[in-house]
Amino acid sequence: MAIEVAHISKSFGAFKALDDVSLKVNDGELVALLGPSGSGKTTLLRIIAGLETPDRHPDAAIRFQNEDVSGRAVGERGVGFVFQHYALFRHMTVFENVAFGLRVRRRATRPSKEEIRDRVERLLALVQLSQFSRRYPSQLSGGQRQRVALARALAVEPQVLLLDEPFGALDAKVRQGLRAWLRRLHDEIHVTSVLVTHDQEEALEVADRVVIMNNAKIEQVGPPDEVFHQAKTEFVMEFLGQVNVFRGRVRLGKATLGELTVDYPPYKDDAERPATVYMRPHEFRIQRHRNGQPNFAAKVARIHSAGALARILLRTNAGEDVLVDLSLEEFGRLRLREGETVYLYPQNARVFVPQLASCAASGEYAI
Amino acid sequence: MEAVDGSPIWQATAWTGSAPTVRGATEDSRWLQRLLIGLSVGFLTLMLFAPLAAVFVEAFKKGPGAYFASFRDPYAWSAIRLTLLTAAVAVPANLAFGLAASWAIAKFHFRGKALLITLIDLPFAVAPVVSGLIYVLVFGMNGWFGAWLARYDVQVIFAVPGVILATMFVTFPFIARELIPLMTEQGTEEEQAAISLGANGWQTFFRVTLPNVKWALLYGVILTSARAMGEFGAVSVVSGHLRGRTNTVPLHVETLYNEYNFVAAFAVASLLAMIALATLALKTAVEWRKERELAEAARGPC
Numbered sequence: 001m002a003i004e005v006a007h008i009s010k011s012f013g014a015f016k017a018l019d020d021v022s023l024k025v026n027d028g029e030l031v032a033l034l035g036p037s038g039s040g041k042t043t044l045l046r047i048i049a050g051l052e053t054p055d056r057h058p059d060a061a062i063r064f065q066n067e068d069v070s071g072r073a074v075g076e077r078g079v080g081f082v083f084q085h086y087a088l089f090r091h092m093t094v095f096e097n098v099a100f101g102l103r104v105r106r107r108a109t110r111p112s113k114e115e116i117r118d119r120v121e122r123l124l125a126l127v128q129l130s131q132f133s134r135r136y137p138s139q140l141s142g143g144q145r146q147r148v149a150l151a152r153a154l155a156v157e158p159q160v161l162l163l164d165e166p167f168g169a170l171d172a173k174v175r176q177g178l179r180a181w182l183r184r185l186h187d188e189i190h191v192t193s194v195l196v197t198h199d200q201e202e203a204l205e206v207a208d209r210v211v212i213m214n215n216a217k218i219e220q221v222g223p224p225d226e227v228f229h230q231a232k233t234e235f236v237m238e239f240l241g242q243v244n245v246f247r248g249r250v251r252l253g254k255a256t257l258g259e260l261t262v263d264y265p266p267y268k269d270d271a272e273r274p275a276t277v278y279m280r281p282h283e284f285r286i287q288r289h290r291n292g293q294p295n296f297a298a299k300v301a302r303i304h305s306a307g308a309l310a311r312i313l314l315r316t317n318a319g320e321d322v323l324v325d326l327s328l329e330e331f332g333r334l335r336l337r338e339g340e341t342v343y344l345y346p347q348n349a350r351v352f353v354p355q356l357a358s359c360a361a362s363g364e365y366a367i
Numbered sequence: 368m369e370a371v372d373g374s375p376i377w378q379a380t381a382w383t384g385s386a387p388t389v390r391g392a393t394e395d396s397r398w399l400q401r402l403l404i405g406l407s408v409g410f411l412t413l414m415l416f417a418p419l420a421a422v423f424v425e426a427f428k429k430g431p432g433a434y435f436a437s438f439r440d441p442y443a444w445s446a447i448r449l450t451l452l453t454a455a456v457a458v459p460a461n462l463a464f465g466l467a468a469s470w471a472i473a474k475f476h477f478r479g480k481a482l483l484i485t486l487i488d489l490p491f492a493v494a495p496v497v498s499g500l501i502y503v504l505v506f507g508m509n510g511w512f513g514a515w516l517a518r519y520d521v522q523v524i525f526a527v528p529g530v531i532l533a534t535m536f537v538t539f540p541f542i543a544r545e546l547i548p549l550m551t552e553q554g555t556e557e558e559q560a561a562i563s564l565g566a567n568g569w570q571t572f573f574r575v576t577l578p579n580v581k582w583a584l585l586y587g588v589i590l591t592s593a594r595a596m597g598e599f600g601a602v603s604v605v606s607g608h609l610r611g612r613t614n615t616v617p618l619h620v621e622t623l624y625n626e627y628n629f630v631a632a633f634a635v636a637s638l639l640a641m642i643a644l645a646t647l648a649l650k651t652a653v654e655w656r657k658e659r660e661l662a663e664a665a666r667g668p669c
Contacts, residue, residue: 051559075565087556091578101564104574156564 001078001159001192002027002066003048007059010043010052017043018054019216027065030186030193032203035213036239041196042084042164044213048194049081049162050074064159077160080153080191084165086145088137094148095133098123101156123151126185143174150182154189161193167202175199179206200240204228212236234352237278244322248351250275255351258318260296264351275353281311281325283348286334295343298322300336312336314344422640425633437634445611446619446635449530453602453615454595457535461591465542466584470576472543473550474558487543490536498536499604502529525607530615533601538594542587549583550576582657589653593646597639 003025010018018040025031033041046052047062051074054060062070069077089097098120102111111119124130127147137145146166153161166182167175183206186193197203203210204224212219212227212235220232231237238245248257251272255264267273287295298314301321305311310331312324322344326334336342427434437443468487472480490498506523507513516523523529557579561571577584599617606613608622616639623632 049563051563074559074563075567079563081560081563083556083560085556087560089557089560089575100561100566100574104561104564104566104570152560152564 001064003160003192003194004061004063004066005044005048006061006063007057008044008047008062009055009057009060010040010047011055016216018047020057021216021218023211023218023221025192025194028190028192029208030183030195030206031209031211032207033194033196033211033213034200034203035198035219037198039213040216041198041211041213045162045164045194045196048160049079050077051081078156078158079160079162080156080158082146082149082153082161082163082166084168086137086149088145088148088152090137092136093133094124094129094135094137094140095120097137097148098152098155100152119155120151123155126154127151141174142170143178146170146178150185154191158191161191163193163195165196165198167199168197175202182206204240212239214239231278231350234276234278234354237350237352242281242323242325244279244281246277246279246320248275248277249273250351250353255349258296258316260294260346262294262346262349262351267353273353275351278350278352279322279346279348281323282309283346284322284324285345285347286312286324286326286330286336286342287345288334288342290343293345295345297341298344299341300338303336303338305331314342419640422633422636425629426637428633429630433630434634434637437631440631442610442614443619443631443635446614446616447638449527449614450596450616452527453531453534454592456531457538457595458588458591460535461539461542462584462588464539465546465587468543469546469550472547473553474555484547487540487547489540490538491540495537495598495600496604499533499601502533502536502601502605506532524605525609525613527613529605530602530613533605534595534598537598537601538591541591541594542584545583545587545590546580549580553579582653582660585653586650589646589649593642596642 004023006022008018008021009016021040021044023044033044035041043052047054050069050072054062054070060070061068064077074081089100092100099116102116102119105111121130121133124133127150129144129147129151132140132144132148137148140148150163150166167178170178179202195203195207204227207224209222210224210227211221214235220227220236222230227236228240231240237243246257248255249272250256250264250267252270253263253265253268255262255267255275255277257277262277264275267275296316298316300312301315302313303310304313305328308328309325310328312326312331314322314324316322324344426437468483471477472484493501503524504510505512506516506529508517508524510524513524521528523532557575558571561575566574596615597617598615599621602615603618603621606615606618608614608618610619610622614622616635620632620636620639623629623635
């Protein structure tokens with residue numbers, strides 16, 4: 001079921017959690033809401049679920065498959081909600097937890113005892129917890145509890161599955177496993193899902209599309225590789241992955257920072273303006289000599305090569321730190337030593353000029 | 368009244384003297400241990416056990432015949448009936464109010480919450496006699512509503528309603544105080560989960576909220592009942608000590624005692640003592656069941 005939220009705002013007292021947010025989620029899609037804490041992502045999820053009501057606004061709407069559900073209570077929206085701390089019923093067994101949503105139905109729509117048992121058993125098999133049905137939540141590990149919470153949410157056959165930081169409370173190893181498992185599960189049952197997370201790795205790995213939120217607004221929406229490689233705003237650029245930030249100036253279609261100049265066609269004015277230039281650590285080449293390409297000098301300050309990449313920290317003549325990632329192959333060929341001066345050749349730079357209308361002025365220009 | 372973690376202070380604390388490893392310290396510690404145990408046992412015997420025993424000794428001083436004869440007095444029966452009636456009204460009423468107040472405090476944010484919490488504690492802070500006087504001031508003949516009530520021929524002070532009201536006031540905090548810390552700690556996530564799964568308000572309350580607090584609630588009910596049947600001060604002020612009409616068991620004991628009818632006074636008092644003992648037994652049983660349930664639930668995967 002497709003979800004559409006339009007012009008949603010939400011304030012808690014003086015704090016603005018959501019500021020005129022609109023978003024569409026396609027049928028069968030898995031979308032991740034990603035952002036730092038306080039960015040409004042959980043509030044948005046809870047508003048979709050009906051656990052919070054948005055501020056009144058004439059154009060505000062929440063539609064499931066083009067049908068306005070704003071007036072419907074959470075229990076009538078057909079959503080499955082998985083809470084951050086699972087919120088399992090502590091006095092019920094795993095079986096009773098999963099059966100709860102079916103047992104509280106009105107007699108007319110309540111399945112028979114046998115049907116409930118069958119369905120719960122099927123769900124427990126789906127989340128690989130069949131042999132745990134008689135256990136209490138306190139007897140389960142974090143990952144198992146998470147799966148019970150998911151089975152319980154799925155038991156009511158929701159049109160939409162909403163997950164609030166589903167793996168937030170688990171340790172790294174378990175997270176990895178559950179993340180891959182959740183993606184497989186989604187491919188199996190195809191229920192439209194929205195997942196809230198502050199872990200970018202999780203969002204980029206699991207989701208079909210990522211919604212990046214900051215300060216009560218949506219910064220960018222797109223497939224994982226698009227938001228990562230074509231950041232539309234400075235926030236997204238800085239939030240996703242590692243990035244080197246330089247303060248520079250733009251004038252007459254050129255951006256300059258120190259001894260480096262890059263083309264920046266959108267700004268043709270004669271008046272100089274400050275600009276921010278971003279370069280990813282893996283988008284550099286290092287050489288010992290200057291050639292005709294744009295480059296700048298820097299001194300090798302520290303080398304970490306214990307990993308899949310060699311991570312080199314350098315310092316420019318102006319005293320700025322630059323982080324560069326080299327493949328181990330390249331690193332082995334160069335044989336860099338700490339303290340030597342080399343030349344950095346940026347392969348890619350993104351320039352943002354703050355005072356101009358944000359989207360039009362920011363762009364990505366290969367060098 | 369209560370420790371921070373929600374366990375009442377009268378709960379016996381385990382002896383925490385650690386097993387000493389050094390010889391010199393061993394002797395010292397054992398000596399100290401014996402002294403402390405001896406002191407506490409002596410103190411308890413003198414202050415608690417002896418008076419309790421004295422109640423029964425005095426009650427049976429003139430033999431079982433005299434003891435049981437005390438209960439054949441119609442005034443004694445009426446006092447027992449009134450006490451039971453008072454508890455029968457005050458306990459369910461406080462159960463409802465206590466649950467509602469705890470629910471509101473634990474699950475919602477609103478202005479004046481701190482004030483409400485303080486108000487709930489008021490009956491603990493105020494001397495019972497003062498609680499009684501407050502009711503006289505409000506409902507008495509010369510009180511705020513006295514004249515208005517008299518017009519409708521409703522008598523509160525020196526009548527059964529006054530006794531019940533004063534008892535309710537004094538026993539109000541027991542249930543709320545048991546529930547608030549527990550419900551606050553449990554939060555509202557389970558309720559939200561129940562609602563998101565389609566449960567309505569009543570289903571959520573009876574299937575999720577109530578089972579989660581049942582032991583604390585039962586505990587609160589036991590304490591409330593014990594106090595409701597044993598309250599003296601507040602009830603004494605509002606009841607007027609009308610024999611056969613507004614005398615509760617504790618007041619009846621006092622009346623008998625003042626008339627030098629010691630056997631009857633102690634016989635009736637022995638009833639209260641037995642209620643106290645039964646309360647302790649029940650309380651222990653509840654704690655034991657709760658512990659066992661917790662231990663069962665906490666037993667790790669086999």
